[in-house]
Amino acid sequence: MIDRQSWQTAFLKQARVDWEAYQRTRQASWPECHRLLFLQMASEKLGKALLVAGHSSLEKITQTHAAFVKFVQIAGNHRKLQKALGMNKSQQRAQFKTLLPFAYKIELLAPALSQHGPNPEYPWKETSGNILAPADYPFPLIKRLRHTPQGIQLLKYIEIFLNRFEALFM
Amino acid sequence: MSQNHNLVSAAEDLIQEHFELEPSLEKVIWINSDKTAEIRLLEITPETFPAGEVLSYYFPPDDELPYATILAQITPEEWQKVLRKEISLPEGWTLENHKVYSRNLVAA
Numbered sequence: 001m002i003d004r005q006s007w008q009t010a011f012l013k014q015a016r017v018d019w020e021a022y023q024r025t026r027q028a029s030w031p032e033c034h035r036l037l038f039l040q041m042a043s044e045k046l047g048k049a050l051l052v053a054g055h056s057s058l059e060k061i062t063q064t065h066a067a068f069v070k071f072v073q074i075a076g077n078h079r080k081l082q083k084a085l086g087m088n089k090s091q092q093r094a095q096f097k098t099l100l101p102f103a104y105k106i107e108l109l110a111p112a113l114s115q116h117g118p119n120p121e122y123p124w125k126e127t128s129g130n131i132l133a134p135a136d137y138p139f140p141l142i143k144r145l146r147h148t149p150q151g152i153q154l155l156k157y158i159e160i161f162l163n164r165f166e167a168l169f170m
Numbered sequence: 171m172s173q174n175h176n177l178v179s180a181a182e183d184l185i186q187e188h189f190e191l192e193p194s195l196e197k198v199i200w201i202n203s204d205k206t207a208e209i210r211l212l213e214i215t216p217e218t219f220p221a222g223e224v225l226s227y228y229f230p231p232d233d234e235l236p237y238a239t240i241l242a243q244i245t246p247e248e249w250q251k252v253l254r255k256e257i258s259l260p261e262g263w264t265l266e267n268h269k270v271y272s273r274n275l276v277a278a
Contacts, residue, residue: 053228054240055210055260066221073218074241077191080232093191104219170230 007052007061012165015045019162032142033120033134039145040109040120046161047071050169065110072096072103072154075161084160084168099154105141106154174206180237181209186276188213196246200269201259208238210263212252218243224252226260 022038024030047067052058061067075081076096082089111119118124123133145151161168185198194217201210212224226242242260244252251257259265 050227051225054226054242055262056224056226057261060223060225064221064223064225066219067225069219070221070225070243071227073243074227077188077241078229079187079234080229089187089191169228 004052004058007058008049008170011045011049011052012162015042015049016162018042018045019158031135032139033137035120035142036106036109036139037120037134040106042162043068043103043106043158044110046158046165049165053169065112066107069100069103069107072099080168084164085157095153098150099157102141102145102151102154105144109141177206177209177237178203180235181211182271182276184209184235184239185211185271189271189273189276192217195273197249198271199249200271201263201265202267203269204267208240210240211242212249212259212263213241213243214246214249215243216245218245220245220248222248223257224248224259224263226263 018038019042022035022042025035025038044065044067047070048061048064050071051061051067073096076093077089079089082092085092087095108114109119111121114124116124118132118134118137118139120134120139123131125131145155181200181203185200188198188211189195192213192215195213195215197214199212199214201212210226221244224242224244226240229239229241231238240260244257248257252259253265
Protein backbone atom coordinates (compact mmCIF):
# COMPACT_ATOMS: atom_id res chain seq x y z
CA MET A 1 0.00 0.00 0.00
CA ILE A 2 2.89 2.33 0.83
CA ASP A 3 4.33 1.57 -2.58
CA ARG A 4 1.03 2.54 -4.22
CA GLN A 5 0.96 5.80 -2.26
CA SER A 6 4.43 6.59 -3.52
CA TRP A 7 3.30 5.89 -7.09
CA GLN A 8 0.24 8.07 -6.59
CA THR A 9 2.33 10.95 -5.25
CA ALA A 10 4.73 10.57 -8.16
CA PHE A 11 1.97 10.51 -10.82
CA LEU A 12 0.33 13.53 -9.22
CA LYS A 13 3.58 15.47 -9.06
CA GLN A 14 4.32 14.74 -12.71
CA ALA A 15 0.73 15.63 -13.72
CA ARG A 16 1.14 18.98 -11.98
CA VAL A 17 4.41 19.86 -13.70
CA ASP A 18 2.96 18.74 -17.06
CA TRP A 19 0.00 21.06 -16.39
CA GLU A 20 2.36 23.88 -15.50
CA ALA A 21 4.19 23.30 -18.79
CA TYR A 22 0.82 23.37 -20.61
CA GLN A 23 0.02 26.71 -18.97
CA ARG A 24 3.37 28.15 -20.06
CA THR A 25 2.95 26.94 -23.64
CA ARG A 26 -0.39 28.74 -23.92
CA GLN A 27 1.60 31.80 -24.98
CA ALA A 28 1.18 32.37 -28.69
CA SER A 29 4.87 31.86 -29.40
CA TRP A 30 4.65 28.15 -28.60
CA PRO A 31 3.58 25.63 -31.27
CA GLU A 32 0.09 24.19 -30.74
CA CYS A 33 1.49 20.66 -30.80
CA HIS A 34 3.46 21.35 -27.63
CA ARG A 35 0.45 22.78 -25.82
CA LEU A 36 -1.53 19.65 -26.64
CA LEU A 37 1.36 17.35 -25.81
CA PHE A 38 1.59 18.73 -22.28
CA LEU A 39 -2.20 18.79 -21.88
CA GLN A 40 -2.48 15.14 -22.94
CA MET A 41 0.34 14.14 -20.60
CA ALA A 42 -1.11 16.08 -17.65
CA SER A 43 -4.58 14.58 -18.12
CA GLU A 44 -3.28 11.03 -18.52
CA LYS A 45 -1.23 11.27 -15.33
CA LEU A 46 -4.14 12.85 -13.44
CA GLY A 47 -6.22 9.79 -14.34
CA LYS A 48 -3.38 7.49 -13.36
CA ALA A 49 -2.93 9.21 -9.99
CA LEU A 50 -6.47 8.16 -9.13
CA LEU A 51 -6.20 4.81 -10.84
CA VAL A 52 -3.07 3.78 -8.98
CA ALA A 53 -4.87 4.03 -5.63
CA GLY A 54 -7.36 1.41 -6.87
CA HIS A 55 -6.44 -2.19 -7.47
CA SER A 56 -5.43 -2.25 -11.14
CA SER A 57 -1.99 -3.75 -11.62
CA LEU A 58 0.89 -1.29 -11.77
CA GLU A 59 1.99 -2.85 -15.04
CA LYS A 60 -1.40 -2.07 -16.64
CA ILE A 61 -1.46 1.41 -15.19
CA THR A 62 1.95 2.35 -16.52
CA GLN A 63 1.16 0.90 -19.95
CA THR A 64 -2.37 2.20 -20.51
CA HIS A 65 -3.11 5.53 -22.16
CA ALA A 66 -6.84 5.22 -21.45
CA ALA A 67 -6.90 6.51 -17.88
CA PHE A 68 -8.38 9.99 -18.40
CA VAL A 69 -11.73 9.37 -20.13
CA LYS A 70 -12.68 6.64 -17.67
CA PHE A 71 -11.71 9.00 -14.88
CA VAL A 72 -14.02 11.75 -16.22
CA GLN A 73 -16.81 9.22 -16.73
CA ILE A 74 -16.58 7.80 -13.23
CA ALA A 75 -16.01 11.19 -11.58
CA GLY A 76 -19.32 12.30 -13.13
CA ASN A 77 -21.13 10.14 -10.59
CA HIS A 78 -18.89 10.84 -7.62
CA ARG A 79 -20.73 12.32 -4.65
CA LYS A 80 -17.83 14.22 -3.13
CA LEU A 81 -17.39 16.29 -6.27
CA GLN A 82 -20.99 17.52 -6.08
CA LYS A 83 -20.20 19.67 -3.08
CA ALA A 84 -16.80 20.73 -4.38
CA LEU A 85 -18.24 21.83 -7.72
CA GLY A 86 -21.47 23.24 -6.28
CA MET A 87 -23.85 21.06 -8.27
CA ASN A 88 -26.57 18.56 -7.53
CA LYS A 89 -26.03 14.98 -8.70
CA SER A 90 -28.04 15.16 -11.92
CA GLN A 91 -26.43 18.48 -12.93
CA GLN A 92 -23.02 16.97 -12.28
CA ARG A 93 -23.78 13.84 -14.29
CA ALA A 94 -25.22 15.86 -17.19
CA GLN A 95 -22.31 18.26 -17.25
CA PHE A 96 -19.62 15.59 -17.13
CA LYS A 97 -21.35 13.79 -19.98
CA THR A 98 -20.96 16.88 -22.18
CA LEU A 99 -17.23 16.94 -21.36
CA LEU A 100 -16.58 13.35 -22.44
CA PRO A 101 -16.15 13.99 -26.21
CA PHE A 102 -13.45 16.58 -25.39
CA ALA A 103 -11.78 14.27 -22.87
CA TYR A 104 -11.80 11.53 -25.52
CA LYS A 105 -10.18 13.83 -28.09
CA ILE A 106 -7.44 14.71 -25.59
CA GLU A 107 -6.88 11.04 -24.78
CA LEU A 108 -6.62 10.13 -28.47
CA LEU A 109 -3.70 12.54 -28.82
CA ALA A 110 -1.45 9.90 -27.25
CA PRO A 111 0.57 8.53 -30.20
CA ALA A 112 -0.32 4.96 -29.18
CA LEU A 113 -4.04 5.75 -29.54
CA SER A 114 -3.91 8.10 -32.52
CA GLN A 115 -3.99 5.25 -35.06
CA HIS A 116 -1.14 6.70 -37.12
CA GLY A 117 -3.05 9.99 -37.40
CA PRO A 118 -2.72 13.48 -35.93
CA ASN A 119 -0.88 13.51 -32.64
CA PRO A 120 1.31 16.18 -31.05
CA GLU A 121 4.51 14.13 -30.86
CA TYR A 122 5.38 12.15 -34.01
CA PRO A 123 4.98 12.73 -37.77
CA TRP A 124 2.29 10.71 -39.60
CA LYS A 125 1.30 9.91 -43.16
CA GLU A 126 -1.99 11.26 -44.49
CA THR A 127 -4.22 9.19 -46.81
CA SER A 128 -3.07 11.50 -49.63
CA GLY A 129 0.49 10.30 -49.05
CA ASN A 130 1.74 13.55 -47.50
CA ILE A 131 3.94 13.23 -44.44
CA LEU A 132 2.98 15.76 -41.79
CA ALA A 133 4.92 16.95 -38.75
CA PRO A 134 2.89 17.87 -35.66
CA ALA A 135 4.51 21.33 -35.82
CA ASP A 136 2.78 21.96 -39.17
CA TYR A 137 -0.69 20.72 -38.18
CA PRO A 138 -3.28 23.28 -36.95
CA PHE A 139 -5.00 20.98 -34.37
CA PRO A 140 -8.61 22.29 -34.37
CA LEU A 141 -8.98 20.83 -30.87
CA ILE A 142 -6.98 23.73 -29.43
CA LYS A 143 -9.57 26.26 -30.56
CA ARG A 144 -12.47 24.08 -29.42
CA LEU A 145 -10.93 23.73 -25.97
CA ARG A 146 -10.44 27.45 -25.61
CA HIS A 147 -13.60 28.75 -27.27
CA THR A 148 -16.43 26.38 -26.36
CA PRO A 149 -18.15 26.18 -22.95
CA GLN A 150 -17.38 22.44 -22.69
CA GLY A 151 -13.72 22.90 -23.54
CA ILE A 152 -13.30 25.76 -21.09
CA GLN A 153 -15.11 23.77 -18.41
CA LEU A 154 -13.00 20.66 -18.92
CA LEU A 155 -9.77 22.64 -18.62
CA LYS A 156 -11.12 24.33 -15.49
CA TYR A 157 -11.95 20.97 -13.94
CA ILE A 158 -8.53 19.52 -14.76
CA GLU A 159 -7.01 22.47 -12.92
CA ILE A 160 -9.36 22.07 -9.94
CA PHE A 161 -8.70 18.33 -9.71
CA LEU A 162 -4.93 18.85 -9.84
CA ASN A 163 -4.96 21.70 -7.33
CA ARG A 164 -7.31 19.97 -4.89
CA PHE A 165 -6.40 16.34 -5.53
CA GLU A 166 -5.43 15.60 -1.92
CA ALA A 167 -8.71 16.99 -0.54
CA LEU A 168 -10.91 15.40 -3.18
CA PHE A 169 -9.31 12.04 -3.83
CA MET A 170 -7.00 11.08 -0.97
CA MET B 171 -27.16 -1.72 13.75
CA SER B 172 -24.18 -3.88 12.70
CA GLN B 173 -21.28 -2.58 10.68
CA ASN B 174 -22.13 -5.09 7.97
CA HIS B 175 -25.71 -3.83 7.80
CA ASN B 176 -24.44 -0.28 7.40
CA LEU B 177 -22.08 -1.35 4.63
CA VAL B 178 -24.83 -3.20 2.73
CA SER B 179 -27.14 -0.25 3.08
CA ALA B 180 -24.46 2.22 1.91
CA ALA B 181 -23.48 0.04 -1.05
CA GLU B 182 -27.05 -0.50 -2.17
CA ASP B 183 -27.85 3.22 -1.86
CA LEU B 184 -24.83 3.99 -4.01
CA ILE B 185 -25.80 1.38 -6.59
CA GLN B 186 -29.37 2.69 -6.74
CA GLU B 187 -28.08 6.23 -7.17
CA HIS B 188 -25.87 5.17 -10.06
CA PHE B 189 -28.80 3.44 -11.77
CA GLU B 190 -30.82 6.65 -11.40
CA LEU B 191 -28.02 8.81 -12.77
CA GLU B 192 -26.98 6.56 -15.63
CA PRO B 193 -29.85 5.37 -17.86
CA SER B 194 -27.52 3.16 -19.90
CA LEU B 195 -26.24 1.27 -16.87
CA GLU B 196 -27.16 -2.39 -17.38
CA LYS B 197 -25.72 -4.11 -14.32
CA VAL B 198 -23.64 -3.36 -11.27
CA ILE B 199 -21.53 -6.14 -9.84
CA TRP B 200 -20.65 -5.70 -6.19
CA ILE B 201 -17.34 -7.53 -6.05
CA ASN B 202 -16.25 -9.35 -2.89
CA SER B 203 -19.25 -8.08 -0.95
CA ASP B 204 -17.87 -9.79 2.15
CA LYS B 205 -15.16 -7.11 2.38
CA THR B 206 -16.12 -4.79 5.19
CA ALA B 207 -13.76 -1.87 4.72
CA GLU B 208 -14.51 -0.88 1.13
CA ILE B 209 -17.06 -1.18 -1.65
CA ARG B 210 -15.84 -2.54 -4.99
CA LEU B 211 -18.25 -1.94 -7.86
CA LEU B 212 -17.93 -3.09 -11.45
CA GLU B 213 -20.43 -1.24 -13.62
CA ILE B 214 -21.55 -2.62 -16.97
CA THR B 215 -22.62 -0.01 -19.51
CA PRO B 216 -22.44 0.15 -23.30
CA GLU B 217 -21.67 3.87 -23.01
CA THR B 218 -18.22 3.48 -21.54
CA PHE B 219 -15.18 3.42 -23.80
CA PRO B 220 -13.83 -0.12 -24.21
CA ALA B 221 -10.30 -0.15 -22.80
CA GLY B 222 -9.84 -3.93 -23.09
CA GLU B 223 -9.06 -4.06 -19.38
CA VAL B 224 -10.68 -3.31 -16.03
CA LEU B 225 -9.40 0.04 -14.76
CA SER B 226 -10.51 0.63 -11.16
CA TYR B 227 -10.50 4.06 -9.53
CA TYR B 228 -10.27 4.71 -5.80
CA PHE B 229 -12.46 7.24 -4.00
CA PRO B 230 -11.84 7.85 -0.30
CA PRO B 231 -14.52 7.67 2.39
CA ASP B 232 -16.24 10.90 3.37
CA ASP B 233 -19.02 12.14 5.67
CA GLU B 234 -21.80 10.89 3.42
CA LEU B 235 -20.25 7.58 2.46
CA PRO B 236 -17.91 6.35 5.20
CA TYR B 237 -16.43 3.57 3.07
CA ALA B 238 -13.75 3.75 0.43
CA THR B 239 -15.19 2.93 -2.98
CA ILE B 240 -13.33 1.43 -5.90
CA LEU B 241 -15.21 1.84 -9.16
CA ALA B 242 -14.67 0.42 -12.61
CA GLN B 243 -16.77 0.66 -15.75
CA ILE B 244 -16.65 -1.81 -18.62
CA THR B 245 -18.82 -2.59 -21.64
CA PRO B 246 -21.17 -5.63 -21.78
CA GLU B 247 -18.74 -7.26 -24.25
CA GLU B 248 -15.85 -6.74 -21.83
CA TRP B 249 -17.98 -8.23 -19.05
CA GLN B 250 -18.45 -11.38 -21.12
CA LYS B 251 -14.66 -11.51 -21.56
CA VAL B 252 -14.21 -11.16 -17.80
CA LEU B 253 -16.56 -14.12 -17.30
CA ARG B 254 -14.56 -16.11 -19.85
CA LYS B 255 -11.35 -15.02 -18.06
CA GLU B 256 -10.08 -13.31 -21.22
CA ILE B 257 -9.88 -10.02 -19.30
CA SER B 258 -8.55 -10.16 -15.77
CA LEU B 259 -10.03 -8.36 -12.79
CA PRO B 260 -7.94 -5.91 -10.74
CA GLU B 261 -5.56 -7.34 -8.14
CA GLY B 262 -7.41 -9.01 -5.27
CA TRP B 263 -10.79 -8.91 -7.06
CA THR B 264 -12.56 -12.22 -7.58
CA LEU B 265 -16.06 -13.28 -8.50
CA GLU B 266 -16.42 -15.10 -5.21
CA ASN B 267 -19.05 -13.49 -3.03
CA HIS B 268 -20.16 -11.10 -5.73
CA LYS B 269 -23.69 -9.75 -6.08
CA VAL B 270 -25.30 -8.73 -9.35
CA TYR B 271 -27.70 -5.79 -9.39
CA SER B 272 -29.90 -5.04 -12.37
CA ARG B 273 -32.17 -2.04 -12.88
CA ASN B 274 -35.25 -4.20 -12.25
CA LEU B 275 -33.83 -5.60 -9.04
CA VAL B 276 -32.99 -2.16 -7.68
CA ALA B 277 -36.37 -0.71 -8.66
CA ALA B 278 -38.26 -3.59 -7.03
